[in-house]
Amino acid sequence: MLDLTKLAGQLPEISQHLQREAKAAQQRLERAQILLDEIQGRQEEFTAQYEQWRDRLIFNAALPLEPIDTCITIPTPPAQHSVFATDGSQIAPSHHEIAYCYLINVGRVMLHYGQNLHPLLDSLPELFYKAEDLYIARQWGIRPEEWMGHRRTVSEAQMLADMAVRWVQPPGAHTDPNLALVDGSLTYWFLEALASEARDRLLPPILTAWDQLYQERIPLMGYLSAPRNSEAINFLRFPACPHPNPDCIRHCRGEESNGELEGGRWQNRLPCQVVDPLRDATLWAYVLQPGQRGALWRSSAPILNLYPEHLRVSFCYVHVGTEIARVEVPQWLAEDEDLFHQSLGILLAQVHKGYGYPVALAESHNQAVVRGGDRARFFALLEQQMIRAGLHNVGISYKETRKRGSIA
Structure with missing residues (x-):
């Protein structure tokens, strides 16, 4: 049980820390805006530096494909369109349960607008219980719980493609705009x-x-709410570099660290890390207006x-009204400008319909989530099947029994 009385004494310290950090963040933001202005006049020069010295960098920086000060208003979506989305949840394997297995549940959503068609909202569960499913990842040093999460990612992608492709192909022959989220x-x-074998x-x-x-x-889009990426910010390290060329291996190898906060100041930083730990979304919140993309x-x-x-990833930041999202x-x-902006219009409409978050993604999550009652019913059903199969002494561990029936 959480003792709020004892916790209350620590809260003033947190508020004071956040106040100091807010002032420091404002200073970092001002420095970032200065560097952003410098890039605008010399973007081709810094892009050439990136291309020439990218194999000598000790940090990951994204490359701008458009003028860095780009601010484009996203168009309204077509009146008729469809949106597809998937999300997953799981029941993790536990040695304390009646059987060592895991379940992946993928929620599917297909929403149609302006077409007088029924939506699809359902989930597809898949049970994994064979030794090759449970223990194959141990040879690569991957825990079953972690491997389960990776398998869920694969299932989400496969079910998303299957749902969307089945819809647009004949005999349906649906030609209205579509978006997979x-x-x-x-x-x-x-x-x-x-390991490469696991990755393959x-x-x-x-x-x-x-x-x-x-x-x-x-069109396929990945939506990141409250992103913490700094790939775009890292491009600002080129104008901040004090050396004649950004050869990190020669000039700065062994000097970079994550830094430590001492007395409100970040220590052990390289000369080009003048805005760390500023995030991309923080900077673009001051650049973009609601309904614009960078x-x-x-x-x-x-x-x-x-x-x-053709599948390598590009991204932009979008002011969706409630936050800066990474798309x-x-x-x-x-590379398809018209289709890209049409898809952004559909995405922005999804955010507005979902009151700040794409409604298709929210609904796919709701379809996928496995609640406590679902978990209990699943194991009850499994127990019945095991008893019918003639298995005896079916039950959970004593530890799990005590956790479920505490006398405290």
């Missing part, structure tokens, strides 16, 4: 740390699903080297 990033950073089981099926969307020209950027995450060229798209969509 993903909750989160299209750049799977977590794959960088995995996860990434190819995702890319195959995305390629199916590409073949049908169905410049398109090409992500430089190393994992994208494994993506085919990621495959390269083929970023």
Whole structure:
């Protein structure tokens, strides 16, 4: 039980800390705006530096594909369009339950506007209980719970593509604008740390699903609410660099650290880290007006080297009215200006319909979520099946029994 009386004495310290940090953040923002102005007059020069010295950098910086001060008003969406979205949830494996298994539940949503058609809102559960499902990842040092999350990501991508492609292909022959939405990033950073054998089981099926969307020209967008990325901010390190060229390996190798906050100041920072730890969204909140998007950027995450060229990720920041959201798209969509802006219009309408968050993504989450009652009913059903199969001594561990029936 949380003792609020003891906690109350710590709250004044938090408020004082946040007040100091707000002042420091304002100073970082002012420095970032100065660097942004400097880039506007020399963007081609800094872009050339990026291309020439990118293999010598010790940080990941995105490359602007448009003028860095771009502010474009997003158009209104077409009257008739459809939106597809998936999201997943799971029941994690536990040795304290009656059986060691896990379940992935993927919520599917298909919403139609201006077409007098019924929506689709459902979920597809999948149960994993075989040894190859539970223990295969141990050879790569991956825990079953972690592997379950990776498998869920694959299932979400596959079901999204299957749902959208089935809708637009004959015999339906639906030609109205469409949009496929993903909750989160299209750049799977977590794959960088995995063994190649494990990565080869996860990434190819995702890319195959995305390629199916590409073949049908169905736009794909990843929506990140409250993003904490700093790829675009890192491009500001080029004008801040005090050296004649940004050769980090030669000038700064071994000097970079995450820094420590001492006396309200960040210590052990490189000369080019003058705005850290400022985030992209914080800067673009002062650049964009509601309903506008910023410049398109090409992500430089190393994992994208494994993506085919037309599926590599670009992104922009969008002022959706309630926040600055990061929107990621495959390269083929970023290169199709008309389709890209049409898709942004549909996305912005989804945010407005969802009161600050895309309604299709919110509903797919609601369809996928496994609540406590669902979990209890699932294991009750499993217990019945095990008893019918002639298994005896079916039950949970004593630890789980005590947790569920505390006498305190």
